[in-house]
Amino acid sequence: MKVFGSKILGRTIKIASVGAALMLSASASQAQPAAPFAGFDGSWSGNGTVSLSDGTTERIRCKASYKVNNTGLGLKQNLHCASDSYKFDLSSDVTSYGDRISGNWSEASRNIFGNLQGTAGGGQIEVFVEASGFAANLTLRTTGNKQTVQISSKGEIRGVNITMTKG
DSSP states (O other): OHHHHHHHHHHHHHHHHHHHHHHHHHHHHHHSOOOTTTTTOEEEEEEEEEEETTSOEEEEEEEEEEEEOTTSSEEEEEEEEEOSSOEEEEEEEEEEETTEEEEEEEEGGGTEEEEEEEEEETTEEEEEEEETTEEEEEEEEEETTEEEEEEEESSSEEEEEEEEEEO
């Protein structure tokens, strides 16, 4: 009788161990963060406004392209915007480390470049960008095929608000 009881106990422990291992692996895989740049990849276009340091506000048209690398942890962005009298060409190359991101950026029409750092995840990127004599906060929010871009600074460009759609 003891042999039979110990066999059942042994099997129960093995089954419980396998069950616990499966539960741990499932919860560990759920704990892994989703790719921080999910939903950004592709071409986007839309319009918005740019507020300049002289107090004027102009309507702008924008096109953006995002390329997420094959690991999902790197993102290259190109954002081109123009109005009748104003334009900017912003490019960035960022890498994710968990929910933190860092990288570099440039604005071609003014020949400025610098570093950026911030957070990414859940369809949102928030970064602080800086260069010699320039600093700004940039937020990108993506939901489905809609994206908003907001930039605020104390430089020549005081604020940018853009709404784009994918496709």
